[in-house]
Amino acid sequence: MDQSISWITVGSVEDIPRQGSRVVRTAYGDIALFRTVADEVYALEDRCPHAGGPLSQGIVHGARVTCPLHSWVIDLASGEAVGPDEGCAGHCPVRVVDGAVQLGLAAFRPGCGGCGHG
Amino acid sequence: MSTHTNPPTPRERLVVVGNGMAGIRTLEELLAKAPDRYDITVFGAEPHPNYNRIMLSPVLAGEKTFDQIVLNGRDWYEANGIKLLTGDRVEVIDRANRSVTAMSGLTVPYDRLLIATGSTPVIIPVPGSTLPGVVGFRDLADVDTMLEAAAKGGRAVVIGGGLLGLEAANGLKVKGMDVTVLHLMDTLMERQLDRSAGALLQHELERRGITVLTGADTAEIVGIEKVSAVRLKNGQELPADLVVMAVGIRPNTTLGKAAGLACGRGIQVDDTMTTSDPAILSVGECVEHRGQTYGLVAPLFEMAKVAAARLAGSAEAAYTGSVTSTKLKVTGVDVFSAGDFTGGKGCEDIVFRDAARGVYKRVVVKENRILGAVLYGDTKDGGWYFQMLKDGTEVAPVRDTLIFGQSFGGEGAANPKAAVAALPDSAEICGCNGVCKGTIVTAITEKGLSSLDEVRAHTKASASCGSCTGQVEQLLALTLGDGYAGEAKAKPMCKCTDRTHDEVRRAITTLELKSIPDVMQRLEWRTPDGCHHCRPALNYYLLCEWPGEYKDDSRSRYINERVHANIQKDGTYSVVPRMWGGLTSAKELRAIADVVDKFAIPTVKVTGGQRIDLFGVKKEDLPAVWADLNAAGMVSGHAYAKGLRTVKTCVGSEWCRFGTQDSTGLGVKLERMTWGTWTPHKVKLAVSGCPRNCAEATIKDLGVVCVDSGYELHVGGNGGMHVRACDLLVKVETEAEVLEYTGSYMQLYREEARYLERTAPWVERVGLEYVKRRLVDDAEGRASLNARFLFSQSFSQDDPWAERANGSVDRHEFAPLAQVG
Numbered sequence: 013m014d015q016s017i018s019w020i021t022v023g024s025v026e027d028i029p030r031q032g033s034r035v036v037r038t039a040y041g042d043i044a045l046f047r048t049v050a051d052e053v054y055a056l057e058d059r060c061p062h063a064g065g066p067l068s069q070g071i072v073h074g075a076r077v078t079c080p081l082h083s084w085v086i087d088l089a090s091g092e093a094v095g096p097d098e099g100c101a102g103h104c105p106v107r108v109v110d111g112a113v114q115l116g117l118a119a120f121r122p123g124c125g126g127c128g129h130g
Numbered sequence: 131m132s133t134h135t136n137p138p139t140p141r142e143r144l145v146v147v148g149n150g151m152a153g154i155r156t157l158e159e160l161l162a163k164a165p166d167r168y169d170i171t172v173f174g175a176e177p178h179p180n181y182n183r184i185m186l187s188p189v190l191a192g193e194k195t196f197d198q199i200v201l202n203g204r205d206w207y208e209a210n211g212i213k214l215l216t217g218d219r220v221e222v223i224d225r226a227n228r229s230v231t232a233m234s235g236l237t238v239p240y241d242r243l244l245i246a247t248g249s250t251p252v253i254i255p256v257p258g259s260t261l262p263g264v265v266g267f268r269d270l271a272d273v274d275t276m277l278e279a280a281a282k283g284g285r286a287v288v289i290g291g292g293l294l295g296l297e298a299a300n301g302l303k304v305k306g307m308d309v310t311v312l313h314l315m316d317t318l319m320e321r322q323l324d325r326s327a328g329a330l331l332q333h334e335l336e337r338r339g340i341t342v343l344t345g346a347d348t349a350e351i352v353g354i355e356k357v358s359a360v361r362l363k364n365g366q367e368l369p370a371d372l373v374v375m376a377v378g379i380r381p382n383t384t385l386g387k388a389a390g391l392a393c394g395r396g397i398q399v400d401d402t403m404t405t406s407d408p409a410i411l412s413v414g415e416c417v418e419h420r421g422q423t424y425g426l427v428a429p430l431f432e433m434a435k436v437a438a439a440r441l442a443g444s445a446e447a448a449y450t451g452s453v454t455s456t457k458l459k460v461t462g463v464d465v466f467s468a469g470d471f472t473g474g475k476g477c478e479d480i481v482f483r484d485a486a487r488g489v490y491k492r493v494v495v496k497e498n499r500i501l502g503a504v505l506y507g508d509t510k511d512g513g514w515y516f517q518m519l520k521d522g523t524e525v526a527p528v529r530d531t532l533i534f535g536q537s538f539g540g541e542g543a544a545n546p547k548a549a550v551a552a553l554p555d556s557a558e559i560c561g562c563n564g565v566c567k568g569t570i571v572t573a574i575t576e577k578g579l580s581s582l583d584e585v586r587a588h589t590k591a592s593a594s595c596g597s598c599t600g601q602v603e604q605l606l607a608l609t610l611g612d613g614y615a616g617e618a619k620a621k622p623m624c625k626c627t628d629r630t631h632d633e634v635r636r637a638i639t640t641l642e643l644k645s646i647p648d649v650m651q652r653l654e655w656r657t658p659d660g661c662h663h664c665r666p667a668l669n670y671y672l673l674c675e676w677p678g679e680y681k682d683d684s685r686s687r688y689i690n691e692r693v694h695a696n697i698q699k700d701g702t703y704s705v706v707p708r709m710w711g712g713l714t715s716a717k718e719l720r721a722i723a724d725v726v727d728k729f730a731i732p733t734v735k736v737t738g739g740q741r742i743d744l745f746g747v748k749k750e751d752l753p754a755v756w757a758d759l760n761a762a763g764m765v766s767g768h769a770y771a772k773g774l775r776t777v778k779t780c781v782g783s784e785w786c787r788f789g790t791q792d793s794t795g796l797g798v799k800l801e802r803m804t805w806g807t808w809t810p811h812k813v814k815l816a817v818s819g820c821p822r823n824c825a826e827a828t829i830k831d832l833g834v835v836c837v838d839s840g841y842e843l844h845v846g847g848n849g850g851m852h853v854r855a856c857d858l859l860v861k862v863e864t865e866a867e868v869l870e871y872t873g874s875y876m877q878l879y880r881e882e883a884r885y886l887e888r889t890a891p892w893v894e895r896v897g898l899e900y901v902k903r904r905l906v907d908d909a910e911g912r913a914s915l916n917a918r919f920l921f922s923q924s925f926s927q928d929d930p931w932a933e934r935a936n937g938s939v940d941r942h943e944f945a946p947l948a949q950v951g
Contacts, residue, residue: 020950020951022947022948022950023947023948027942027947028947029684029685029942030316030325030685031659031685031686032685034942034946034947035946035947036946036947036948036949036950037946037948037949037950038949038950038951039951040951042946045947049324049325049658049659050324050471050472050658051472052472052475054475063699064700064701065699065701066697066701069689069693069697069701070662070689071661071662071665071666071685071686071687071688071689072685073657073659073660073661073662073665074479074657074658074659074661075477076661078661078662080688080689080690080697081697081699083662085662089475089476115950117950117951
């Protein structure tokens with residue numbers, strides 16, 4: 013997959029607060045970058061599959077985020093809502109190279125409400 | 131041709147530059163494989179024979195002597211026919227003529243050369259870094275310098291909270307110095323430990339009297355003839371007689387570079403440990419292999435094995451890189467980490483915490499294989515995990531008990547009930563109250579106890595911090611058998627723990643827990659960093675318990691409290707400036723109008739709490755909106771906070787023909803006293819100037835109704851989903867009494883209600899009589915509650931908007947990281 017993706021550097025890991033998030037404005041809409049307590053970085057569309065809430069504003073715990081609007085819990089790796097809720101947020105390949113956060117924006121996959129899978 | 135008659139073929143000449151662990155281990159391996167192949171010369175820059183560098187920490191701490199860490203004495207070199215030249219640094223490699231020349235002028239020719247020059251400590255380039263009294267922690271000379279300084283006592287500052295820095299700090303502390311560790315990152319040993327283990331380690335070091343400053347960025351080392359202090363970028367200055375620089379190591383490539391060998395961060399070698407010159411090999415911390423450099427001993431030994439095999443003539447041996455593990459060598463502190471424990475996509479965390487033993491274990495598993503492990507307090511299974519990690523062992527068969535370690539699974543050794551059964555009667559169960567097993571069992575049988583509460587009442591066991599609750603329950607079950615029905619479980623805080631809100635709060639107080647990782651460790655949280663239910667609650671409980679001391683964790687706050695505005699359904703925010711007692715002015719209204727125009731704010735609405743709400747503000751505009759409101763003298767209305775919202779008032783005696791007292795003025799006083807406080811849930815006050823109650827004071831968390839003879843105080847009301855009229859708490863005569871009752875009532879609610887419990891359900895739960903007993907009957911208790919409230923307020927009345935409008939706090943919250951495409 014990596015071969016076909018062009019990676020765009022959007023900042024450094026240190027720019028994202030641990031257990032927090034920063035937003036990148038893109039042609040696909042806002043992408044939320046999350047940094048977990050273990051310093052993993054994930055990228056999701058900044059829209060909860062439930063009611064479009066900005067996931068970037070949620071509380072990050074483990075590798076999950078809780079949407080600020082109605083407390084849906086979204087898995088950061090897959091974008092999927094954690095049961096019993098169903099739906100998934102759009103997601104985008106992301107990698108960290110020497111502390112630089114890079115998005116594979118061309119491979120962005122939009123999410124869906126209520127479909128239960130990516 | 132007979133070999134007997136010919137003179138022996140001259141042996142190949144092998145020169146080793148570097149008398150450290152990697153170089154000499156290579157020789158040991160080589161001598162085992164091909165003892166007679168080379169004439170060997172070893173150059174060492176240090177004046178000593180080969181010693182175990184990783185044992186320098188115990189030497190510093192006085193636990194070992196130098197002689198005890200010598201690996202190969204001079205007799206070993208002699209016995210193996212090796213020429214050892216110590217204290218003579220090689221300065222030139224002449225690759226064309228295949229010789230090396232040392233500082234002394236001695237030139238030795240070679241057929242094969244092995245470079246093992248190791249590494250040098252990184253000295254951060256701040257002013258003063260070359261002053262006498264500033265040392266690295268690399269060799270015996272550094273240790274001697276430190277021991278000499280320590281003999282005089284005084285203060286040491288260790289820059290760097292990694293492995294070496296902490297070992298140095300511990301050693302210096304043991305030797306009697308006052309030690310401060312400065313660490314740039316917010317977690318000690320952040321490359322080897324996760325946040326939880328880092329926090330435990332920090333506490334242990336602090337318990338030993340070492341001061342640890344995280345997020346400490348060194349600006350300058352101060353001193354004239356020798357070091358006298360370290361100054362941080364935030365201006366703080368720490369007096370120092372000794373500064374140990376332990377921020378990292380750098381491969382020592384000076385010699386390799388000068389000789390024209392290919393170098394990156396280290397001297398580059400291929401899988402055969404050969405440099406860009408086929409006659410020259412290199413091993414140890416000075417090399418770069420497949421882009422990696424190493425600073426730990428295990429990889430060096432693996433390299434040594436390959437280099438030795440190659441020197442002995444093998445065509446197969448290859449080094450393919452190392453997976454590393456780390457152990458901290460501070461006596462009594464067991465820390466182990468291995469592999470990649472940052473986790474990642476598809477990873478699963480298995481966490482085990484045993485607060486009583488101070489144990490934290492985290493194993494990261496991906497696709498049924500161990501990816502990494504962090505162990506604190508009990509590292510005996512480190513080797514086991516590490517072996518499975520290196521071997522890629524499938525862990526599915528032991529997955530369920532993996533975290534308990536290798537010895538688990540036998541005869542119920544880790545079965546908690548069996549473990550308690552096996553304890554002698556004299557074993558202490560409750561550490562807080564000093565109650566042992568025998569006392570508890572006797573009480574259960576002789577007094578016919580059948581529940582935890584009864585055991586607590588009769589023996590005090592588990593009545594304080596509660597961390598032995600599980601064991602006491604086991605004892606009930608063991609003693610009573612089927613006669614023990616178990617406990618009716620109160621609802622735990624969340625899925626991360628079995629503890630209730632009340633138990634957690636009690637533990638925070640009795641165990642003096644002062645951070646979220648602390649609470650999670652001591653109370654054995656089952657998740658690495660909690661969830662959106664427990665984190666905000668813990669943050670509040672800690673803030674309430676340790677005013678002025680606990681540092682608020684913004685990452686554990688709901689977004690509204692993090693950015694000090696109310697999120698709306700479209701992701702924009704609403705902004706409500708404070709209007710004290712509902713009063714405003716032309717100046718404020720004009721400023722609000724200007725802000726509305728300037729930022730094209732779509733909706734302006736008057737709230738139920740007598741102030742003005744600006745809806746649809748874009749997040750990135752918030753700081754500028756606040757700056758303009760601040761300029762007109764307005765501060766945050768905390769309309770988003772689990773805290774004091776508004777004090778609603780009527781106009782009172784100043785204008786109203788029925789008014790009995792100055793209700794507006796009193797409302798302003800109450801709001802000035804209570805604004806900025808954090809509470810379990812939102813709090814709304816009101817003051818009505820007469821019993822007509824235009825300010826609706828009797829459905830507020832606390833309402834004051836003025837009457838001719840004084841003031842009625844009503845509590846526990848709510849106008850929300852379940853309307854509850856207040857209960858009358860007391861009637862008082864003076865404004866001063868109103869203020870004292872308000873402060874003490876707020877503090878009682880702050881200290882005893884559960885997070886997200888409004889005053890109405892709280893008063894119903896504990897009963898009005900209880901509140902009266904605490905506030906009305908107990909004048910002394912009331913005064914001290916009020917004093918605690920005012921003390922806490924002395925830390926909380928800074929306008930959060932101003933701090934953000936001027937960019938000094940959380941700037942990253944309000945700006946996108948980047949714009950692409």
